[in-house]
Amino acid sequence: MEPIQSFRELSLPAVLRPSYHPSPLAWEDQVLYFLLLDRFSDGQEQDYLNNEGQLVTTGQTPRFQPEDAGNALTPDAEAWQQAGERFVGGTLRGLKSKIGYLKRLGISAIWISPVFKQVASQETYHGYGIQNFLEIEPRFGTQQDLIDVVETAHEHGIYVILDIILNHSGDVFAYETGQPVYASGAVFPVRGYRNAEGQPTLPFAPQAVGAWPDGAVWPSELQQPQTFTRKGKIQYWDHDPEFLEGDFESLKDIHHGYGPLDAYRPSEALLHLAEAYKYWIALADLDGFRIDTVKHMDLGATRFFSSVIREFTLAIGKENFYLIGEITGGRQRAFTTLELTGLDAALGIDDIPDKLEYLVKGYRNPAEYFSLFRNSELVQKESHSWFRNKVVTLFDDHDQVRKGPQKARFCADAMGSRQLLAVIGFNVTSLGIPCLYYGTEQAFDGHGAHDRYIRESMFGGAFGAFRSKGVHFFREDSPWFPEISKLLAVRKQEIALRRGRQYLREISGDGTHFGYPRLWGASMQSVVAWSRILHTQEVLCAFNTDVNQSQTAWVTVDNDLHTTGDVLACLYTNHPEATFTNVSVAARNGKAVQLTLPPGGFVLYKKQ
Incomplete structure (x- = not known):
């Protein structure tokens, strides 16, 4: 395709396809x-x-x-x-x-x-x-x-x-005074757009002679000075409005518009960028x-x-x-x-x-x-x-x-x-x-x-x-x-792992006293377990934070979805020497199963 120098040359109808790849039903999948x-x-x-x-x-x-x-x-x-x-x-x-x-x-x-x-x-x-x-x-x-x-x-x-990127362009122009920092919203004078070698020799105005293709910023409509806020780089990253108006280091901040949220008036630059990104969707089927x-x-x-x-x-x-x-x-x-x-x-x-x-x-x-x-x-x-x-x-x-x-x-x-x-x-x-x-x-x-x-x-x-x-x-x-x-x-394979509710599970070492795993001192050497539940399906997930030795714990499961004696099958274990061992549900803390995880182990279990 011929290079596009101006948004006036941009034609969405020219690149639109008869049909596009459908979106996924659920992105969490x-x-x-x-x-x-x-x-x-x-x-x-x-x-x-x-x-x-x-x-x-x-x-x-x-x-x-x-x-x-x-x-x-x-x-x-x-x-x-x-x-x-x-x-x-x-x-x-x-x-x-x-x-x-x-x-x-x-x-x-x-x-x-x-x-x-x-x-x-x-x-x-x-x-x-x-x-x-x-x-x-x-x-x-x-x-x-x-x-x-x-x-x-x-x-x-x-x-x-x-x-x-909408927030900024590259380092396409240079300030008169080097790299100023944001100062109470002041607009700093600009020396010029950078040429292909990075020197600010091009006029800070549209259609500068010699700018195409490697100088200034393109398409040409973005070369208007009002495209940029020109307020220097951000120094205090959580100060409002500095973090909204300042440059991202040497990357030049683009002015998007003004006004309250419900009556926001987009700038010409933002309008042009929206058209540019619509073009890429139409062209490439993103x-x-x-x-x-x-x-x-x-x-x-x-x-x-x-x-x-x-x-x-x-x-x-x-x-x-x-x-x-x-x-x-x-x-x-x-x-x-x-x-x-x-x-x-x-x-x-x-x-x-x-x-x-x-x-x-x-x-x-x-x-x-x-x-x-x-x-x-x-x-x-x-x-x-x-x-x-x-x-x-x-x-x-x-x-x-x-x-x-x-x-x-x-x-x-x-x-x-x-x-x-x-x-x-x-x-x-x-x-x-x-x-x-x-x-x-x-x-x-x-x-x-x-x-x-x-x-x-x-x-x-x-x-x-x-x-x-x-x-x-x-x-x-x-x-x-x-x-x-x-x-x-x-x-x-398991829809509960993609779309189900999530619950951190209580654990126990003796099968009697249950509680959530937590830090004791500087670190925690423990089984951490949680469930993903969708309708009547529960998948139990767990890992061992200890990389030096196995950990065994009773882990709570949903009381209403299981009965005593139910068997949970191991869907996955990452340990090369571990076997896919089934575990039985016992009447502890409502209902629970006993898991043994190898060092650094991760496992998944589900009712057979």
Whole structure:
């Protein structure tokens, strides 16, 4: 397709299809997989299974072997570290070649990092520094490549959610005084738009000579000065209106409009961006958007965009196009934002990643996590209902704002890989829409206390995981991949694990004195158990926070759904030496079963 320089050239009728891939009936049935496109696949791997399950032997990059760990640190560790700050070569075609890998893992929806054209002079490999909202970043591929990825995913029963940005553009202009910080809402003078080399030599006005294609911002209507707030970067991230009006570091804040929520008046820039994202839905047959940095947008702007996208997708037959907003902060902020804006689900609620990780590691009280989902005190709705499909749950991600400067993946500590299946099991069988971060299924450790280290390359290149280079990690026979696949197959089979109510269960060591597991001192070595119940079906889930020894406990089950002597069958256990042992229901604390979990164990049980 010819490049589009102006929104006047944009024609939705020209790209509309006769029909579109239908939306899922229920998004809580899905398992998401978030990947940074630049770090996922370049399509040059060998010795992996292709989309049809056939072995590929023609690639250039061999599979990772344990002895490859650390091979990038000798002789030049600094070169490997610096490579993590640059584009390393992942592409849309590479992603297309690994759809079968994701399908066999059990993934049913992929969330792809932004794919749009970046500021040419910068290494914004993550995709959040957009320079052209209607073009694909050339290093990632073409519009046709995106269409092909979505088509291939749909053929394999996988939905596609695209990461988009409304809040800001890339670093497309320079201020007169360098990088000012927000100061009481003052508008700072601008030196000019940046040219292809990053120098602010272009006039800060539309249609600057020499701007196309790598200078300024595109399409051309966005080059109006009033597109941007021009108030300097945010210094105090919770100060209102600073966090709404300021730049996100060097990324330039876009002015969305003004007015109260119910009478919000969108800016020309917001109107244009809404048209741009409708275009991408129509062109590529996308199934949802993850909207970046919603916290930093007016509620009215978010509501406007949600309404526009909802009407458009309903008109083309996508009844449940999903809008996930990144809403950092507490539960109350997430709830308020969703209720007022029409977004479908929240991502980034700090309590969820923190408690998912550290509860499994024995450093959080279980009641604190499970209480996050008891929203009846916030809204007058049935307990456990709202968060079932209104929050995306994950424990590893590409930012880890919650950890401050000490960023690292779950598996960074010595015990992490031994508890990985427990935390994944916890994530995918408790309430919410579960999401796995790429590389988690291969126990990536993200060790290094910096953003770059939690963004390792799956395909090797110059910045591979485990401080390696030149080897890929698409290993379906790794210790974790087959087990995750089994676990996700059970989730798909059992509707209670996807849509059921959720209850933390009381436990007992002697079968007489029952109570909820809790911290005693600095850590908790215990069985943690919960039930998912739908109608007359109960699935009992449990993990052991102790990675050194087995734990045995009586675990309460629903008194009305079971009778003494009923047998619960083991649907899943992650321990290689454990047997699928049935357990009998006894009349204890109403009704209970006795479970023995191996170190770091995770199990699922259901009545026969």
